[in-house]
Amino acid sequence: MRRRFFALGYVFFVLLTVTGLIMTFSFIERITNSGIVDVDKMIDKALSDTASIQADPAYVIENVNHDLAASLKNFHFYPEVSFIQKEHRSNCLSCHTPLPHNKDIKTRAFLNMHGGFIACQTCHSDGKKGDYKWYDMERNKVAEALISDAPLMSIQLTKMVSGKATVTKQNAPEFLSVLSDNVKNDPGKADALCETTYRGDLTKALSCMNCHVSDKSVLDWKALGYPPQRQEQLMTLSIPNVFNKYDEFYIPSF
C-alpha cells in the first residue's frame, strides 16, 4: 500500500516535470517570436486537410502559374486532371506541355484530351497502318491489357516500330544523353532529335477521321481490347463529323 502511495507521488512528479518542460519551450518560443503560432504552417496544415480541393502538387505548381486563388476558382471539380505523376510522363514533356495543341480553336482541346492516353508519336507519325499497343509507362513495358481506370498518361497507346515502342519515358537515359538546352532552344536541332527518337515524320499527323471512321481507321480497336459496343462507338463518333461538316455548330435552344 505504502509503495503504491509513493508510486502516486512519482507519477505526479513526472507529469509536472513534463509539463514544466513544455512550458519552458513555450516560454522560449514566446520570447523569440511575436506570435505563438506560425501562420504559414497553419495554412499549410489547413491546405493539407482540404486535399480534395487542392491544386496538384505534382504537376501544376511545378510547371504552371497556378496558385491557391486559381484552385479556389475550381468550380467544376477538376483538380485530379493535374495529377500527372512524374513517372508517367513521356520524353515529349521534357520540352512540351501535356496540352501542346493550341492553334486550332475547333480541335485543340480534343487533341489535348487524347494526350491523357495516347503517346504523341502515335498520331505524329507517317499516317500508315501499323502495330499499336498499350504501353505501361510506370513499368516501362508493353501492357498486357487495356486498363480503363488507369491514371492519366500511365497507360499510353503507342506505335510499335520493329517490335519496339516509339514512346520513351521522360528522363530516359538514351534521351537525356542528347537533350540539352542547346538542343531545346534550337528548333532545327529539336526537330531532328524528335525525328530520330520517334522514328517518324513530324510533318504528318493523324486526324480524327483516321481513327474514328469505321472503314478507314488505322487502329484495330478490337485488338486493343475494347468491347464490341465501345468499338462501335469509337468508330462512329459524332464529334469528328461535326467538325468536318460545320464551320460553326449551334447548340439547340431548349
Next chain:
Amino acid sequence: MKELMNNITVRSILKSCLFLALLIPFAGLHADEENCMSCHQYKLFGRMDDQGQFHNYFVDGEAFQNSVHGRLTCTACHSDVTNIPHSPQPKAVDCTQACHLEDPFSGTPFSHATVAEKLSASVHGMQNTASDEFKPSCKGCHLNPQKIHVESEVFAEISSNCLKCHKPNGLDYAIQHMEFHAGNNDFWTQKRKMLICANCHTNDELVGEVFKDDMVASFMDTYHGVGFNFGDERLPVCSDCHDYHSVFPATDVRSTVHPIQVGQTCGGSGCHEGARETFALGSMHNRYEGWQADTLKWIKIAYFFLISGVIGFMLIHNTLDFFREREKLKKHPLPPREEVRFFLRLNKAERISHILVFVSFTGLALSGALLWIPEINNVSWIPRWMFDGELRQWIHRFFAVISTAVSIYHIGYAIFTKRGRRSLALMIPKPVDAVNLFQNLGYLLHLRPEPPKMPYFNYAEKMEYLAFAWGSVVMTATGLIMWLEHLGPKFWVDVARLLHSLEAILAVLAIIVWHFYLVHWRPGKFPMSRAWATGYISEHEVEEEHGLDVDEFTEEYDA
C-alpha cells in the same frame, strides 16, 4: 404457359421496380440536356495558352450533379454559350443573373443578386480603387460544395411546416440549403472558412499595402486563434464575427464588430452569453495602442526578467548545492534509516492539503499547458479528448476550484489553529534569513567550511511558500476574471490572460527547479523525501536544514 407468363410478369415487375429504385437517387439531379458532357467529360480536355495559363474544360459530371448547383443545366449559368466551338470565349459566370430555377418562397426566378448586393456594399465591394483587383468575387470564396444531405429532426419539422403553405417543388432543396448554412455540415469547417480569408489576408504582397497588418496572425494570438489551432469547431473564425458578406470596417456602424454591435455579436451568438457592451472595450485581435499597449508590454518585460531572474538564481543556487552536497555525502554517508530518529514535520491535515495541492496543481498545469502547444495536437499518442476545448476548460476549472478551496482552508488553518498560527509566525521572513542565504552561498562556493544553522522554516522554504502564496493570489484573481469574461471589459480580460499564462510558467518552473530539487533531486533525497506521505523527517534533516530550531521538533516518530 400460364406459369411462364406469371414468371415473366413477376420478373418484369421486379425489373421495373429495380429500374425505378435506381432512378430515385438521381431524381433531384438535372440531366445534361444540352449534351455538354459528350465533350466536357474528358480529362485533359483543355489547352494551355501562350502565357502558360492552364485552361481546363473538363467537368466532373458526377461531382457537379451532386453539388449545390447540380439541378442547373450548364447554360443556366454559362448563358452566353450558344455554339461549338464556343466563340467568342464565354464570359465568366455572373452569379447575379436569374436562372431557370424558381425560388420556392417568392415564386420568382432564383438568383444570388441579394447576396451579391450585400457583398457589393461591403468592404469587399468594388469601389474603383487600386485594391479592387484583390477583392473576392463569389467564386473567390465559394467552391460549389458537394451537397450534404441533412437528415435531422429540425429539417423534418421545418419541411412539414413549410409544405403546409408552399409548393413542394424545390422546397426541400431550399431548406436543406438553409440547414447546410445553419451549421449542420462538414464542408464549411472552421479551417476551411479560415483558409478562405487567410488566402488573401496573409498574402505578403497585400499585408501592409492593402491591409493595415496581418490580421490572421493577430487573431492567432488570441484565445480564439489558439482554439482554432486545436481544431475546436466551437470557436469562431473571421466570418463568424465579421459576417460572411456584410463585412465592414470596425469603425463603420454597420459592422458586426463595431463597438455598438459587438456586444450583440459576442453575446447573441450564444458564445459569451450575457456579454454586455463593456465586453467590447478591448481589441478582439489583441492589437492595443497607447497606455493599453504599454501595460501589456511592461507586464511581458517584467515577467521576462522575473522568470529569468528567479529561475536563473534557483538553477545556479541548486547546481552549486548539488555538487557541494554530493561531495559532503561522499565524506559522510547517511546512516541507515533503521538507526535514525524521525520527527514530525507535517501533520495529517497538512499532508492532505499538500496532496490536494500537488494533484490540483499538476491538473491545472497540464490542462493549461495544452493551450500553449497547439502543434501537439498532431501527436498521435496523446488522446484526442485531451484537446477538446470545453472538456479541457472544465477540467482546468475543476482543479482551480479544488486549489482555491485548499487555499481558503489553509488561510483558516493558519488563523484558527494553534499549530497554524505557530507555523505562520515562524514563516514570516526575518533578517536572519538574508544572513543565512549569504552564509550558505559562501558555503556552496567553498568560502565557508560549514553551512549556517537555519530556523524551522529555512530561507529556501520561506521563499517557496511566499512565492506560492503570491502565485495563488494572482492565478485565482486572473482566473476568476477570465471565467467571468463576459462581464468585460475585454482589455482587462486580456491583461488577466497574459498575467495568468506568465505567472503559470513562473510557478511551474519554480516548483520544478526549486521545490523538486529540495525534495527530489537533492543528494540524499532522491527519489523523494517521504515527508509528504509519512509526515516525518529524519534527525539528520532536522540538524542539516533546521539546526537553529531543533527544539521545535518535539514530536518523535514512534515506529
